[in-house]
Amino acid sequence: MTAKPTETFMFSPEIETMARPQLAALQLEKLKKIVRHAYDNVAHYRQRFDAAGVSPDDLKTLDDIQRFPFTTKDDLRGHYPFGMFAVPREQVIRVHASSGTTGKPTVVGYTREDLDVWSEVMARSLACMGARPGDFVHNAYGYGLFTGGLGAHYGAERLGCTVTPVSGGNTERQIVLMKDFEAQVLCSTPSYALHIAEVAEKTGVDIKGGPLRVGVFGAEPWSENLRHELDARLGIKAVDIYGLSEIIGPGVAAECIEARAGLHGWEDCFLFEVIDPETGDPVLHGEQGELVITTLAKWAQPMIRYRTRDITRLTDEPCACGRTHARILRVTGRNDDMLIIRGVNVYPSQVEAHLLGLPSIEPHYQLVIQREGSMDTMTVEVEAKLGVPVDQYPSIAKKVANHVKAMVGVTCRAVVLTPGEVPRSQGKAVRVRDLRPKAI
Template identity: 50%
Template sequence: MFQPDSECLPEAQLRALQLQRLQAMLERQWAQVPAYRARFEAAGVTPGDLRRLEDLRHFPFTRKSDLRDHYPLGLCAAPRASLRRIHASSGTSGKPTVVAYDDHDLNIFAEVVARSLYAAGARPGMTFHNAYGYGLFTGGLGTHAGAERLGLCTVPVSGGATERQLDLLLDLQPDVIACTPSYALVLAEGLARRGVRPGDLQLRYAVLGAEPWAEKTRQAVQERLHVQATNIYGLSEIIGPGVSNEDVREQSGSYIWEDHFYPEIVHPDTGEVLPDGEWGVLVLSSMTRSALPLLRYWTGDITRLLPGDNTTGRSVRRMAAIQGRSDDLIILRGVNVYPTQLEAVLLRLGQISPHYHVTLTRTGLLDDLTLQLECDVPSAALRDEVQRQVKAQVGVTIRCELCAPGTLPRSEGGKLRRVTDLRGER
């Protein structure tokens, strides 16, 4: 049930299913969403023009701005009376992004999260510590429903209140935890302060997502919490967490549940569809959603598509670890830099904490990057080594500041803001 036949279809059958579901999605948008019909007409296409999967490239992208332009529910394809849940982004820039679910969508949401948790190692009867935030953010309620669908005993802890989280981890001894990777490290620090050693807990699996993270972060989480950690990927516009997940046996790329979500990789500047294996922006179509089916949604996440792995029996494709977001790209004196590249450098230097912050400033016409990081024993030699390693591995000159442990911002269960850009301020 939790690794269904649709994950293992021969490629020709999977592509035929995707074409059928995309065609039905386009018909629904044409008939029931005036904004999509207008977009199709402006692009000179109709649903009947999708005869092959390759024809999808002729249809327009959907972007976050489209959801804001049609705020709150202008892209819905279902009547208001049939909606059963509303989620929304935090709205840090302009109006929030509102997404709607009907009964059908909530059923799919629970199904794909259950499949993701199963791939992560969770099994019916285990106890699940859910430290994703509940509320308008999709993480908490989404993973909760999937965990219950899988048959887990779910502890709805939500985010924050770290000391209470630590008490529950010690008292309830869950098998599985879900949270952001940065918060997993916060919990590991808290346990260490209490004298809890790796392996003292019953925890076996960590399902981490909602922010990009490096392979060295995985290693740090696994060593400090004594778990096997996998990446769960999703975004509220498509459905929430559960679009894809790594298999715990491989930990090598997240399987996309392609029977529900059709992936494309496109060039970040031109929008040209790129072949599997090339890096670009991930674009997703939510083929089976009924309340809010989005066509070719521009996620902004930089990744690439990889083939399935015969060891799991899955034929659906995997997505590589997110390299960064196209809108999080730092262009520093002509060099492209993603925060995850800096994180990878820091984690290679074993004596340095994975907690860091980046501040961008401008002196005259030149941009400057200050990298703040924590370490137990600050020294000029260590500072110089960080600057040298970043220059050698990333290709940019930075200024490094060493801070005392515990002084940089910590995640409280939500996404952690790693970059402050002051270049536009005077």
């Protein structure tokens, strides 16, 4: 019998409600095996561990992992394509890769067991976010080398859902399929979900009045204000999901639909740390820092202390849903996304959080970064609501600039564009246009 949407539903209740001491013991057991596996089978790890004076035998407690060196994206690029594999290439039955727009792509591989684990944690995540066996899942994440589409697809099938593998693009047709198939769950980036809502409104399709009830949104940072916007315009509960290709893909952590107050990280499969991004030292529990993840159940390509560059906090306070796995509080940005404007550290998601909800503008924006003399400047491009007179644009722009200055602390320009002029996303949103001269 399918659980009601409002009931707490757990895909793996014995794992998801495991007592913290028992969970820590399981983590340590798995950690010892995966670190040994990495050391014995990946030359990079063996060289780095030896140079740091540590070995798998030094792991007596979970805290001992702090003695081991970090892994970064540069390590994956430096061993392109298969130098980080810990099993013979013939045992790798799938590879994914990043786009490689800033250098060589990062390649990630999976054994059959890895894909099974991925499907399990993704099914667990979908159930946590409110999907139920038998639901129609409209999957608008991109398929291909990007892990989002196939990750959501196999997880939904593992949960027992019916999947529409529509991928991104052709938004009008997507809306027809959502309506005709009576989809209950939408999987996409939050920016594309906003675009779906906008197109549905313009074409007179009532998504809000239909069976759609859950939005599974991830792959880009997004704000609490955008959540409220998506809730209202799609008639859903918008829920955050977290993952990254280097670790496994989507499904590393997910918000529960009961609380929507932080993402439950599946600690039986991943070990989480938070460090000071400057020093690499661990921060106090609950303090903000950079998230570091060690895979506990990925055999083709184990990641030991992988620096995600994501800024967040961890908490293991009890959750209303009853799950015991620690929560990753909303990712506020990435180290490599951070802008320094007139001496102020700025994350695009910070600006978004304070733009959404302002009167007379739509929730679409871009930040344009330029170099003037020796100083970087930021222009916030926003979009007027339909029907707002053009002669009001200058006063709206002034209000936007003043609001960003007051709430974020950075001086900027603001420009109000006409409805539809800010580019729409069919995948990950492009929030920053960096027009600064490139170093030669």
